[in-house]
Amino acid sequence: MREGDTVASALYRAGQRIFTRSFKYHRPRGLLCCSGNCPNCLMNVDGIPNVRTCITPARAGMAVRHQNAKPSLDFDYLSVAQKFDFMMPVGWYYKRFTNPKMWHLAEQQIRKVAGLGDPPPPDVPQAVYEHSHMHADVAVIGGGLAGMEAARDAAAGGERVVLVDDQVHAAHPSEANFTLLERSYCFGLYEGNLLGVVQKEPHAQARERLVHIRAKRVVIATGAYETPLTFKNNDLPGVMLSSAVSRLIRRHGIQPGKNAVVIASEAGDPNLAGDLLSAGVNVVATVSPSDVLEAAGGNHVRTLRTKRGNFACDLVVMCGHRIPDTGLLSQAGAKLEWSVSAGAFIPVEFPPNVSAAGDVLGTELKAAAALPAPKESTNKRTFVCMCNDVTTQDLCDGVAEGFDHIELLKRYTTTTMGPCQGRMCQLQAIGICARETGRTIPETGVTTARPPNPGVTLGALGGARHHPTRRTPMHYQHEKLGAIWMDLGDWKRPRFYAHPSASNERECVRQEYQAVRQKAGMIDVSTLGKLSLKGRDAGKLLDKVYTNRFSDLKPGRVRYAVLCDEAGIILDDGTISRQSEDEFFITTTTGNLDFVEQWLEWWMAGAGLDAHVANLTSAMGAVNLAGPHARDVLSKLTGCDLSTAAFPYMACRNADVAGIPAILLRIGFVGETGWEIHFPAESGEDLWSAVMEAGKPFGIRPFGMEAQRLLRLEKGHVIIGVDTDALTNPYDAGMGWVVKHEKEDFIGKFSLGKLADASAQQNLVGFLMNSDALPEDGAAILVNGALAGRVTSARYSPAKQKPIGLCWVPASAASEGAAIEVRVNGSPVAATVTRQVFYDPEGSRLRM
Amino acid sequence: MSFLLTCPECGARSAYEFRFGGEVKARPQPDASEDAWYRYIYTKVNEAGEQKEWWFHRSGCHQWFQALRDTRTNTVLSTWRPE
Numbered sequence: 011m012r013e014g015d016t017v018a019s020a021l022y023r024a025g026q027r028i029f030t031r032s033f034k035y036h037r038p039r040g041l042l043c044c045s046g047n048c049p050n051c052l053m054n055v056d057g058i059p060n061v062r063t064c065i066t067p068a069r070a071g072m073a074v075r076h077q078n079a080k081p082s083l084d085f086d087y088l089s090v091a092q093k094f095d096f097m098m099p100v101g102w103y104y105k106r107f108t109n110p111k112m113w114h115l116a117e118q119q120i121r122k123v124a125g126l127g128d129p130p131p132p133d134v135p136q137a138v139y140e141h142s143h144m145h146a147d148v149a150v151i152g153g154g155l156a157g158m159e160a161a162r163d164a165a166a167g168g169e170r171v172v173l174v175d176d177q178v179h180a181a182h183p184s185e186a187n188f189t190l191l192e193r194s195y196c197f198g199l200y201e202g203n204l205l206g207v208v209q210k211e212p213h214a215q216a217r218e219r220l221v222h223i224r225a226k227r228v229v230i231a232t233g234a235y236e237t238p239l240t241f242k243n244n245d246l247p248g249v250m251l252s253s254a255v256s257r258l259i260r261r262h263g264i265q266p267g268k269n270a271v272v273i274a275s276e277a278g279d280p281n282l283a284g285d286l287l288s289a290g291v292n293v294v295a296t297v298s299p300s301d302v303l304e305a306a307g308g309n310h311v312r313t314l315r316t317k318r319g320n321f322a323c324d325l326v327v328m329c330g331h332r333i334p335d336t337g338l339l340s341q342a343g344a345k346l347e348w349s350v351s352a353g354a355f356i357p358v359e360f361p362p363n364v365s366a367a368g369d370v371l372g373t374e375l376k377a378a379a380a381l382p383a384p385k386e387s388t389n390k391r392t393f394v395c396m397c398n399d400v401t402t403q404d405l406c407d408g409v410a411e412g413f414d415h416i417e418l419l420k421r422y423t424t425t426t427m428g429p430c431q432g433r434m435c436q437l438q439a440i441g442i443c444a445r446e447t448g449r450t451i452p453e454t455g456v457t458t459a460r461p462p463n464p465g466v467t468l469g470a471l472g473g474a475r476h477h478p479t480r481r482t483p484m485h486y487q488h489e490k491l492g493a494i495w496m497d498l499g500d501w502k503r504p505r506f507y508a509h510p511s512a513s514n515e516r517e518c519v520r521q522e523y524q525a526v527r528q529k530a531g532m533i534d535v536s537t538l539g540k541l542s543l544k545g546r547d548a549g550k551l552l553d554k555v556y557t558n559r560f561s562d563l564k565p566g567r568v569r570y571a572v573l574c575d576e577a578g579i580i581l582d583d584g585t586i587s588r589q590s591e592d593e594f595f596i597t598t599t600t601g602n603l604d605f606v607e608q609w610l611e612w613w614m615a616g617a618g619l620d621a622h623v624a625n626l627t628s629a630m631g632a633v634n635l636a637g638p639h640a641r642d643v644l645s646k647l648t649g650c651d652l653s654t655a656a657f658p659y660m661a662c663r664n665a666d667v668a669g670i671p672a673i674l675l676r677i678g679f680v681g682e683t684g685w686e687i688h689f690p691a692e693s694g695e696d697l698w699s700a701v702m703e704a705g706k707p708f709g710i711r712p713f714g715m716e717a718q719r720l721l722r723l724e725k726g727h728v729i730i731g732v733d734t735d736a737l738t739n740p741y742d743a744g745m746g747w748v749v750k751h752e753k754e755d756f757i758g759k760f761s762l763g764k765l766a767d768a769s770a771q772q773n774l775v776g777f778l779m780n781s782d783a784l785p786e787d788g789a790a791i792l793v794n795g796a797l798a799g800r801v802t803s804a805r806y807s808p809a810k811q812k813p814i815g816l817c818w819v820p821a822s823a824a825s826e827g828a829a830i831e832v833r834v835n836g837s838p839v840a841a842t843v844t845r846q847v848f849y850d851p852e853g854s855r856l857r858m
Numbered sequence: 859m860s861f862l863l864t865c866p867e868c869g870a871r872s873a874y875e876f877r878f879g880g881e882v883k884a885r886p887q888p889d890a891s892e893d894a895w896y897r898y899i900y901t902k903v904n905e906a907g908e909q910k911e912w913w914f915h916r917s918g919c920h921q922w923f924q925a926l927r928d929t930r931t932n933t934v935l936s937t938w939r940p941e
Contacts, residue, residue: 615922616940
């Protein structure tokens with residue numbers, strides 16, 4: 011290995027000639043382009059598959075393995091596939107596997123042999139992938155002569171410049187307004203001049219960095235690249251592009267072969283001749299592309315047969331067609347036009363703030379060979395798409411079978427769909443399509459260019475492995491109390507608390523339940539959305555947006571609130587309490603807080619109302635303290651009169667609790683006398699500790715989400731999004747009472763008016779299992795043996811000593827005592843519909 | 859969808875910072891015909907061309923504004939706060 015070597019050049023220097031085996035036929039492939047534009051050098055480096063070794067700098071200690079060849083590159087037993095090429099014509103999988111049974115058998119085998127490269131095994135240490143964002147006045151893509159000049163000029167003019175280039179640079183620009191991203195490639199140019207760039211190994215700790223560049227203007231200077239000529243066996247190792255040969259000689263000081271035949275259409279490239287001479291390569295002959303018949307050899311080219319004779323050689327140098335690398339320009343919407351003199355599609359019209367410089371403009375190019383290859387060269391071993399082994403025969407057959415539009419032909423043959431994304435093959439494919447359909451090349455056109463091109467690893471797109479976590483103010487109290495956590499969106503909430511006297515979750519939840527029903531329990535409900543709505547028109551806004559009436563809510567009172575859309579579908583629920591004439595305190599479900607804030611703001615936008623919303627969710631913590639002894643506990647911490655006479659059910663008060671200013675709402679989600687206490691988040695730990703301390707003599711227990719779910723289920727309380735879905739209206743859910751139709755106008759009035767009169771198709775009702783079988787949430791409901799509904803929530807109820815739940819059933823089965831069946835463990839089990847609340851139907855426990 | 863939108867409050871930002879709020883539609887009067895309500899709730903104009911629409915700056919000022927955007931090219935012609 012020498013300094014400046016790529017992995018491929020180091021291997022070539024050591025004598026390696028076969029680098030891969032092709033995708034379909036497992037034919038031996040050697041270096042072709044040496045510039046990252048073809049699939050022939052892909053290998054596994056340090057566990058990473060599909061690395062383009064010809065542009066990857068070599069490093070001592072790199073572990074390099076071949077791909078797609080068993081047992082070795084020199085002898086791959088799957089190359090026997092070529093003998094069965096008659097069974098695998100173009101589109102063969104559509105033709106051969108019309109029998110489903112046959113496909114199932116074949117697919118298992120095909121999966122084992124298909125594809126290139128293997129994903130890294132699980133024990134490979136995870137690499138770090140980063141994301142970064144940059145803003146620039148000018149982004150220049152491509153650091154060749156034209157790109158570098160454009161970047162330098164812009165920087166000298168005072169603009170902030172970013173230059174993206176895939177090579178390693180010896181010198182970096184010194185100006186502060188000129189950034190060079192080396193070993194970087196741009197894979198996409200998106201709307202608003204957003205560029206996606208992958209930077210390899212930006213520093214020792216990161217494998218790749220995805221750089222998002224937003225630029226005021228973009229200069230594409232991606233240059234032009236050479237493409238192969240078409241003749242039989244043009245894919246043999248030793249058949250190389252002239253630019254690849256020059257690169258091996260000049261950059262790496264390697265003699266690419268001993269005896270070479272040069273295929274060139276004109277007098278020949280003087281630079282090439284000089285390079286070959288300096289490397290001591292004997293040029294056996296120079297032939298014109300139209301004279302070439304075929305290359306021949308086993309694992310390496312040995313002879314080039316031409317109309318002017320056969321030449322023994324170990325190197326065939328193709329002076330191929332150079333075409334501009336217009337992918338990014340096409341993505342940006344530039345217009346390409348066929349240039350006869352250039353023999354390529356060149357950009358002629360540019361979208362605003364996108365321009366091009368250098369060879370990518372195509373103005374200096376000259377066609378290297380007549381396009382396409384003549385009809386006589388059509389056979390099964392003249393390769394057009396190296397990535398997917400698509401031959402001239404395949405393309406002709408595809409057109410003959412009716413896929414005569416270039417977009418259809420591409421998809422049917424899979425030409426251009428491999429790792430090189432059409433760089434090596436698109437022009438030849440277009441030429442053949444044109445010839446076979448009798449159209450001109452401009453009439454045939456090009457296929458749509460889309461990002462990412464070149465490809466991007468999933469790691470780069472994924473970026474750093476962050477998972478944002480939201481914790482309530484009392485998170486660490488729960489930790490100390492043995493909380494077993496669950497995720498609710500980004501939030502962590504206790505599912506239940508481990509307890510020394512309980513051996514499993516079921517027992518813990520039962521104990522928490524008992525504590526709330528008989529003593530006192532406290533749950534952290536800080537994740538609820540909390541909004542403050544203030545202003546003279548606050549009540550008017552609430553009347554307009556919610557189904558219920560709030561302008562007549564007296565200060566100190568709380569009401570249940572339901573939000574519907576104009577189609578009458580329930581969007582969210584919560585409580586609204588009036589703090590004063592002009593101030594309301596709104597709670598929403600955890601998941602819908604963002605939506606409710608946006609919804610309220612939207613109805614205010616441009617309406618000229620004196621009303622303002624503030625999102626207090628993170629600023630405040632909240633708990634629900636409930637149970638027959640909740641008052642006993644709370645009265646130790648506050649001077650507020652908590653008697654039912656002074657503080658009835660559905661009232662709210664502001665008072666200090668443990669010296670902390672709080673809003674107290676006497677509401678009853680879990681069905682016992684209790685208070686929802688809202689307080690500044692920074693005082694959360696203090697308040698929680700104070701309540702737990704005050705509650706000790708009464709046997710207070712913290713309770714989690716599982717216990718809460720059970721407690722509320724026994725009261726038949728609906729959870730929006732669990733028991734309802736995106737089609738539920740208040741009438742189906744048994745909440746018609748929240749809709750005040752007499753209001754002059756409100757969101758959903760029209761639809762709800764219709765729904766009130768219509769008969770519901772499905773109803774949300776309660777049910778009791780007739781036995782002890784406990785259904786899962788979501789279990790199927792059967793009525794008269796037919797699928798008729800589903801369970802939304804089900805739990806074992808200590809109050810009823812039976813499993814209970816809520817479910818959706820057809821209106822015909824929605825009456826008290828109706829017989830239904832619930833599928834438990836795959837079998838229907840008898841259950842009974844009930845419209846009665848399971849626990850304390852009169853609600854006397856709430857009003858103690 | 860990475861075009862730029864100029865929030866009247868915060869200036870030009872990537873479209874990803876915003877939440878799309880649909881076409882600007884006039885809400886019918888409560889006593890309007892069933893047809894008018896049906897069209898308002900369930901149908902869209904879905905213009906292929908310049909469209910007046912709502913946007914909410916969710917990664918910024920949390921305010922709604924309206925924009926005139928050409929849906930064919932994603933060129934935003936103007937943005938303003940509704941009166």
